[in-house]
Amino acid sequence: xxxxxxxxxxxxxxxxxxxxxxxxxxxxxxxxxxxxxxxxxxxxxxxxxxxxxxxxxxxxxxxxxxxxxxxxxxxxxxxxxxxxxxxxxxxxxxxxxxxxxxxxxxxxxxxxxxxxxxxxxxxxxxxxxxxxxxxxxxxxxxxxxxxxxxxxxxxxxxxxxxxxxxxxxxxxxxxxxxxxxxxxxxxxxxxxxxxxxxxxxxxxxxxxxxxxxxxxxxxxxxxxxxxxxxxxxxxxxxxxxxxxxxxxxxxxxxxxxxxxxxxxxxxxxxxxxxxxxxxxxxxxxxxxxxxxxxxxxxxxxxxxxxxxxxxxxxxxxxxxxxxxxxxxxxxxxxxxxxxxxxxxxxxxxxxxxxxxxxxxxxxxxxxxxxxxxxxxxxxxxxxxxxxxxxxxxxxxxxxxxxxxxxxxxxxxxxxxxxxxxxxxxxxxxxxxxx
Amino acid sequence: xxxxxxxxxxxxxxxxxxxxxxxxxxxxxxxxxxxxxxxxxxxxxxxxxxxxxxxxxxxxxxxxxxxxxxxxxxxxxxxxxxxxxxxxxxxxxxxxxxxxxxxxxxxxxxxxxxxxxxxxxxxxxxxxxxxxxxxxxxxxxxxxxxxxxxxxxxxxxxxxxxxxxxxxxxxxxxxxxxxxxxxxxxxxxxxxxxxxxxxxxxxxxxxxxxxxxxxxxxxxxxxxxxxxxxxxxxxxxxxxxxxxxxxxxxxxxxxxxxxxxxxxxxxxxxxxxxxxxxxxxxxxxxxxxxxxxxxxxxxxxxxxxxxxx
Numbered sequence: 001x002x003x004x005x006x007x008x009x010x011x012x013x014x015x016x017x018x019x020x021x022x023x024x025x026x027x028x029x030x031x032x033x034x035x036x037x038x039x040x041x042x043x044x045x046x047x048x049x050x051x052x053x054x055x056x057x058x059x060x061x062x063x064x065x066x067x068x069x070x071x072x073x074x075x076x077x078x079x080x081x082x083x084x085x086x087x088x089x090x091x092x093x094x095x096x097x098x099x100x101x102x103x104x105x106x107x108x109x110x111x112x113x114x115x116x117x118x119x120x121x122x123x124x125x126x127x128x129x130x131x132x133x134x135x136x137x138x139x140x141x142x143x144x145x146x147x148x149x150x151x152x153x154x155x156x157x158x159x160x161x162x163x164x165x166x167x168x169x170x171x172x173x174x175x176x177x178x179x180x181x182x183x184x185x186x187x188x189x190x191x192x193x194x195x196x197x198x199x200x201x202x203x204x205x206x207x208x209x210x211x212x213x214x215x216x217x218x219x220x221x222x223x224x225x226x227x228x229x230x231x232x233x234x235x236x237x238x239x240x241x242x243x244x245x246x247x248x249x250x251x252x253x254x255x256x257x258x259x260x261x262x263x264x265x266x267x268x269x270x271x272x273x274x275x276x277x278x279x280x281x282x283x284x285x286x287x288x289x290x291x292x293x294x295x296x297x298x299x300x301x302x303x304x305x306x307x308x309x310x311x312x313x314x315x316x317x318x319x320x321x322x323x324x325x326x327x328x329x330x331x332x333x334x335x336x337x338x339x340x341x342x343x344x345x346x347x348x349x350x351x352x353x354x355x356x357x358x359x360x361x362x363x364x365x366x367x368x369x370x371x372x373x374x375x376x377x378x379x380x381x382x383x384x385x386x387x388x389x390x391x392x393x394x395x396x397x398x399x400x401x402x403x404x405x406x407x408x409x410x411x412x413x414x415x416x417x418x419x420x421x422x423x424x425x426x427x428x429x430x431x432x433x434x
Numbered sequence: 435x436x437x438x439x440x441x442x443x444x445x446x447x448x449x450x451x452x453x454x455x456x457x458x459x460x461x462x463x464x465x466x467x468x469x470x471x472x473x474x475x476x477x478x479x480x481x482x483x484x485x486x487x488x489x490x491x492x493x494x495x496x497x498x499x500x501x502x503x504x505x506x507x508x509x510x511x512x513x514x515x516x517x518x519x520x521x522x523x524x525x526x527x528x529x530x531x532x533x534x535x536x537x538x539x540x541x542x543x544x545x546x547x548x549x550x551x552x553x554x555x556x557x558x559x560x561x562x563x564x565x566x567x568x569x570x571x572x573x574x575x576x577x578x579x580x581x582x583x584x585x586x587x588x589x590x591x592x593x594x595x596x597x598x599x600x601x602x603x604x605x606x607x608x609x610x611x612x613x614x615x616x617x618x619x620x621x622x623x624x625x626x627x628x629x630x631x632x633x634x635x636x637x638x639x640x641x642x643x644x645x646x647x648x649x650x651x652x653x654x655x656x657x658x659x660x661x662x663x664x665x666x667x668x669x670x671x672x673x674x675x676x677x678x679x680x681x682x683x684x685x686x687x688x689x690x691x692x693x694x695x696x697x698x699x700x701x702x703x704x705x706x707x708x709x710x711x712x713x714x715x716x717x718x719x720x721x722x723x724x725x726x727x728x729x730x731x732x733x734x735x736x737x738x739x740x741x742x743x
Contacts, residue, residue, distance in 0.1 A: 189665075199631055203547075203567070317524060318543065319547045
C-alpha cells in the first residue's frame with residue numbers, strides 16, 4: 001500500500017514535527033516526510049491542504065462488549081465506530097461475558113478483530129477471575145495471549161492485598177494494571193456526583209472522595225511494589241493532585257481523562273437524562289478546570305473515551321435504573337476540537353499528543369508516531385468542517401451520548417491503518433480484515 | 435393570574451404567585467368537604483389515573499377523593515400484580531395508559547425524576563405525587579395551606595424540619611416552597627441524615643433537636659425509614675428516638691404557639707411521642723384534610739381551568 005498525502009499540516013508531537021509537508025507511505029509504512037515529495041508513478045495522492053495529518057489516534061479505554069453483549073456492540077461495530085472517529089487502535093476492557101479472564105476469551109477477541117475488525121484491537125485482561133475481586137486471573141497466560149494491560153474496570157478491586165499481589169505477580173510481564181478508582185462502599189447507592197445538584201435532584205451521590213482514596217491507595221501500592229498503575233478516567237481535582245504528587249515522587253503512575261469529564265459537569269444531570277450517567281460521574285466546574293490543566297501540563301498522560309455502549313432500553317427509563325456509561329468513539333475528536341482547541345483552552349499539538357503518543361506510552365503500545373519505518377497509522381483531521389452530532393448516524397450499535405445535537409467545528413476526515421484507507425469522509429472503506 | 439402549566443412536577447419550578455393561586459383555589463375547595471352532598475360537577479367527563487409504583491394509602495386516597503368530589507372518573511393503577519410486575523417499563527405503561535385518553539396522570543415512583551420523565555413523554559397533565567427523594571409538591575402545598583390556616587399568613591414564619599432530610603422528598607418540596615414565600619427554614623437531624631451542601635438551598639442546619647425547635651413557628655417531623663439503620667446511617671431506633679424523637683419533655687423548649695406537623699405515616703414512639711402526635715399543638719389531621727382540598731385545586735387547575743381557558 002503506497003500513498004502520498006500532500007500539503008497537509010503534519011502534526012507529530014512524538015517527533016517534534018509541526019509543519020506543512022508531504023507524507024509518503026510505502027508498503028504500509030511511513031516512508032518519508034518532506035516538502036514537494038514526488039511519488040512513484042501510480043501512487044495515489046491525497047490532497048490534504050487545510051487538513052491536519054497526525055499519527056493514528058489510540059483509545060485505550062473502550063468496551064467492545066463482545067463476547068456476550070453483542071446487542072450493545074460487537075468487535076465489528078465498535079471498531080467501525082473507532083475508524084469513523086479517527087481512531088486506528090483501541091484497547092478493549094475485560095467486562096465481557098464470559099469475562100476476558102482467560103486466554104480463550106482473549107483468543108476469541110483477537111480472532112474477531114482479525115476477521116471482522118476495522119482498527120487494531122488490543123485486549124485488556126481481567127485482574128481477577130470473573131471480575132469478582134477474589135482470586136487472581138491467569139495473568140501470565142493472558143499476557144502471553146496478547147493482552148496489553150490488566151483491569152477489573154467497572155469493578156474496583158477493594159481488597160488491597162489482592163491488588164498488591166496482582167501488581168507483584170505481573171511485574172515480570174511489564175504490563176500495567178488499570179485501576180477504576182472508586183471505593184465501592186463510598187459510592188453505594190450513588191448515581192451522580194455528590195454535591196448540591198444531587199441534593200437538589202434527590203439522587204444518591206458518589207463523592208469525589210471515593211475516587212481519591214482509591215487513587216491514593218493505588219499510588220501507595222505502586223510505590224510498594226514498583227508496579228506501573230494506570231488510573232482510568234480521572235475525574236476529580238483531588239485525584240489530579242494525588243497523581244501529580246505520586247509522579248513527582250517517581251512512582252510509576254499514568255492517568256487518562258475522558259472527553260465527557262473535560263467538557264461536562266454535574267449540571268448536565270439536571271433533567272435526569274440517563275445519557276449523563278456514568279462512573280465516575282460528571283463532576284464540578286472546579287474539577288473540570290483541574291483536569292484540563294493537568295491534561296495540558298502532562299499530569300494526565302492521555303485522553304480515553306471509556307466508550308460504553310448500551311442499548312436504548314437500558315438508557316431510556318428513570319435515572320436510578322439506567323445503565324451507566326456513554327459511547328465516545330465517534331464524538332471525541334469533534335467535541336474536543338470544538339470546545340477545547342477552537343476557544344484556545346488547549347493547543348492542537350497537545351490534544352493530538354494526548355490522543356497518540358500519550359496513550360501509546362501509557363500502555364506501551366506501538367503507534368503514536370509518524371517516524372519513518374513505523375506502520376502507517378494516520379489520522380487526518382478537517383479542523384474547519386462544521387457538523388451537527390447526529391447519533392442516528394453512528395456506526396456504533398448504540399446511541400447513548402450526551403453530545404447529540406451539538407453543533408461543532410472540526411472532525412476526523414480520514415483514517416489510515418497500515419497505509420490503507422479505513423475511513424474517508426465519514427464513510428467506512430474497509431478494515432484490517434479486508 | 436391563571437394557571438399556565440401542563441404539569442405539576444416540583445415546587446422548585448413554581449413562582450410564588452402560582453403557589454398562591456393553588457392555595458387560594460384549595461381554600462375555596464375546602465367548603466365542599468363540609469357539604470352533605472360532597473360533589474361538584476367541575477371535572478365531569480374527565481379521567482384521572484392514579485399511577486402508583488410505591489405503596490401509599492394517604493396520598494392515593496387523597497387524590498382519589500379529590501377527583502371524585504370534582505366528579506372526575508378516577509382509576510387506580512398500582513404496580514403490585516400489574517404489568518409492571520411483568521417487566522413493563524414506566525414509560526411503556528404510561529404510554530399505554532395515555533392511549534386510553536386520561537386527562538391527568540398522577541404518578542408516584544421510587545426513582546427521582548420519574549415524574550419529569552412522564553411529563554416529557556405524555557401529552558396529558560402529569561402530577562408528581564412523589565418521585566424518589568426528589569419532590570412531593572402536593573404535600574408541601576397542603577403543609578403550606580395548613581400553616582396559613584393556622585397562622586393567618588406565611589411570610590416571615592420560621593420552620594424546623596426534623597429527621598431524615600437526606601431521603602425526604604417532603605423536605606425538599608417544603609424547602610423550595612417555604613423559601614419562595616419568605617419563610618425561614620432550619621433542617622435538623624444527625625449529620626448522616628442531612629444531605630450534602632443543603633445550606634446552598636438557603637436553609638440553616640442544626641444538629642440538636644432542642645436547639646432546632648426552640649424558637650420556631652412550626653416543627654415538621656419526618657418519618658424515619660426503618661432501613662436507615664442497616665445502611666449504617668444511625669446506630670439504632672432506640673438511640674434515634676432518644677435524641678431526635680419529639681416528646682412532651684423536648685417540646686418544652688418550643689414556643690407556646692408552635693404547630694407540630696408530620697406528613698405521615700407516623701412512627702409513634704420514634705420520631706413522635708404519642709402524646710405529642712395527639713396533643714394540642716398537633717395539626718397532623720388538618721394536614722390530611724387539607725390534602726384533599728389541595729389535590730382538588732391541582733386537578734381543577736390542570737384539567738378544568740386549563741381546558742376551559
